[in-house]
Amino acid sequence: MTPLRRIAQATEIMKPEDITTMQKLSIDDLEKITQKVRKRTLLSEGAGRAKVTVHMGTCGIAAGAGKVLTALEDAFKKNDVKGVILTTSGCAGMCCREPMITVELKGEAPVHYVGLSEENALQIFAEHVLEGKLVEEFALGVGHERFLGESVRVGAAAARSEEAEDVPDLLDVGFFGHQTLVALKNRGMIDPEEIDEYIARGGYRALAKALTQMTPEDIVNQVTISGLRGRGGGGFPTGRKWASAAKATGRPKYIICNADEGDPGAYMDRSIIESDPHSVIEGMLLSGLGVGSIEGYVYIRAEYPLATSILRTAIRQAREYGLLGDNIFGTDFCFDLFIKQGAGAFVCGESSALRASIEGLPGEPTSKYDHATDKGLWEKPTVLNNVETFANVPIIIDKGGEWYASMGTETSKGTKVFSLVGNINNTGLIEVEMGTTLREIIYDIGGGIPNGKKFKAVQTGGPSGGCIPAEKLDMPVDFEQLKEAGSIMGSGGMIVMDEGTCVVNVAKYFIEFCNDESCGKCISCRDGSAALLNILERICDGKGQEEDIELMKDLCGTITDASLCGLGTSLANPVLSTLMYFGDEYIAHIRDKKCPAKICKPLFQYKVITDNCKKCGLCFTNCPSDAIIWKKKEVAEIIQEKCVKCGICVEVCKFGAVE
Numbered sequence: 001m002t003p004l005r006r007i008a009q010a011t012e013i014m015k016p017e018d019i020t021t022m023q024k025l026s027i028d029d030l031e032k033i034t035q036k037v038r039k040r041t042l043l044s045e046g047a048g049r050a051k052v053t054v055h056m057g058t059c060g061i062a063a064g065a066g067k068v069l070t071a072l073e074d075a076f077k078k079n080d081v082k083g084v085i086l087t088t089s090g091c092a093g094m095c096c097r098e099p100m101i102t103v104e105l106k107g108e109a110p111v112h113y114v115g116l117s118e119e120n121a122l123q124i125f126a127e128h129v130l131e132g133k134l135v136e137e138f139a140l141g142v143g144h145e146r147f148l149g150e151s152v153r154v155g156a157a158a159a160r161s162e163e164a165e166d167v168p169d170l171l172d173v174g175f176f177g178h179q180t181l182v183a184l185k186n187r188g189m190i191d192p193e194e195i196d197e198y199i200a201r202g203g204y205r206a207l208a209k210a211l212t213q214m215t216p217e218d219i220v221n222q223v224t225i226s227g228l229r230g231r232g233g234g235g236f237p238t239g240r241k242w243a244s245a246a247k248a249t250g251r252p253k254y255i256i257c258n259a260d261e262g263d264p265g266a267y268m269d270r271s272i273i274e275s276d277p278h279s280v281i282e283g284m285l286l287s288g289l290g291v292g293s294i295e296g297y298v299y300i301r302a303e304y305p306l307a308t309s310i311l312r313t314a315i316r317q318a319r320e321y322g323l324l325g326d327n328i329f330g331t332d333f334c335f336d337l338f339i340k341q342g343a344g345a346f347v348c349g350e351s352s353a354l355r356a357s358i359e360g361l362p363g364e365p366t367s368k369y370d371h372a373t374d375k376g377l378w379e380k381p382t383v384l385n386n387v388e389t390f391a392n393v394p395i396i397i398d399k400g401g402e403w404y405a406s407m408g409t410e411t412s413k414g415t416k417v418f419s420l421v422g423n424i425n426n427t428g429l430i431e432v433e434m435g436t437t438l439r440e441i442i443y444d445i446g447g448g449i450p451n452g453k454k455f456k457a458v459q460t461g462g463p464s465g466g467c468i469p470a471e472k473l474d475m476p477v478d479f480e481q482l483k484e485a486g487s488i489m490g491s492g493g494m495i496v497m498d499e500g501t502c503v504v505n506v507a508k509y510f511i512e513f514c515n516d517e518s519c520g521k522c523i524s525c526r527d528g529s530a531a532l533l534n535i536l537e538r539i540c541d542g543k544g545q546e547e548d549i550e551l552m553k554d555l556c557g558t559i560t561d562a563s564l565c566g567l568g569t570s571l572a573n574p575v576l577s578t579l580m581y582f583g584d585e586y587i588a589h590i591r592d593k594k595c596p597a598k599i600c601k602p603l604f605q606y607k608v609i610t611d612n613c614k615k616c617g618l619c620f621t622n623c624p625s626d627a628i629i630w631k632k633k634e635v636a637e638i639i640q641e642k643c644v645k646c647g648i649c650v651e652v653c654k655f656g657a658v659e
Contacts, residue, residue: 025323043107044106051110052103054100055090055100064117068116081129093187112140120138140167174445174447175446182404211289219242222397227412228392242383253288257297258387262349263491264493265422268418268429287390295337301344302344346514364519423450430445437473438477442496446496456470460488461489464490465488467577500598503597504536508536508540522562525564525571528563542593542600559572613636615633623648625644627640
């Protein structure tokens, strides 16, 4: 049973068979749908007495949200619950605390529960939903009412219950309170597979405005005024790209959305599609209207099955409403959208390789003798932007380019979505204004480094980015500042590293990734990355030589200068940035044959501290390689030739006798 059918059954406002509507919408229908959805979903407008939302992004499902949903569905059936809505939404952003559910009682503000098991969810159902008692043990914060066009803080639309007084306002929780949501404005708020809920949050009004009040030139001009730059990594001004495509004379013109997200640790585009696919569709429609295109493609990797399924549903629903196809909103504007699944090649994130893949050719970059806005897909004028870029466009058209340009820095306007992962307490998806400092992102939003360890570096921009050290924590994050620091914005991945990270090993990992993902067309990229990887492997194995430092710098310069596409030209960043900020760590590996972080196994040994050993035999019992000699009432001894350096002996010793 779909979420909307569950809503209809619970509230008895409409029959399930009335939900699927096959009609071409007029602009007036947007307000009618909004009112219908408000009555069906807002408790304050009579939808029911309670509402339970299970957050079902990929992160939530991986953590067990599917089991939580099934348990709640069974509880609803067994208890014959009336007037209680059970629905779903995408990820709410705080991926580290999944599974999450939101519970709202009529007249009270929603409460967000985190880190749940099936049993916890059933406890919340029994106590909070049925009896009205807050389960404080799992409550993260008190939220805000939904579907009001703009989110409002508690008190403006719903009151706190007395039991919730000790639970913080969700916007006072650092992770949520320091964010500015634009591209993520609907995350956790709507069911991504129900177009009506997107419409009720203001969806497709920007398209209606553009069709009735603006010319194509006005659309492109507002995007230009906004200062929006491509969020896929290059940071090219979106308005300038669209203006160039609009002037191109070739027909037909194409709009492509790049959802081929391949950076390790990055999942911004996937999460946006899983939470709010219609924002991307509407952004592509506006782009098509602005440049004169009637056809678009979303290029999405096949490893994103949930995002692809949700996107297919969203496209089908948009077609059913006449928002894709012919004569949209009764005008002469026609535009349709298709999905092309990629096979997972990282290099297909590069524009020419991506276009080749859509055309059915090998996904290899080509020399760019012509701009894609003149000769792109099938040699026709093409606009290519990524998911986040398109998700920003509807609100820019709705509120105006100047509104968007009021956020951010002088050269980097608006907001940026980042996936915050690695050695950090609050992993998840965040959106902040350009110019927010790394310190605020890592400590105020991310909650700092786990286990009291020190921050060492943050990798931005994926495998082509650089490692930024602790002395740069107060650096504002924008395109220019990151480039000056030796890194790039990339698509928005941020991998945080603590003091236990070996930056030489990190550089080796990213070069290995790029070497594996190189298409092999350029000798500089193919063989240069292999040579660079070989040097890094030797250094990590304790076989490095001091001349390797200069050799790597020369090699990095050659790879950068001679490579055809962005993968090769930025491939050297991890090596160059770690050499710049952590050169002493390379010297320790080469000259002293030591790994300061104790990560590179050939460069350290485990030994027993005789004075600390209690002769308990725990290390002997747990060693998987029989590398420890021990007899009762004797000090243990490690046989170095057998030791695989797994570290289990350190973990199990309660007395600090192994180091």
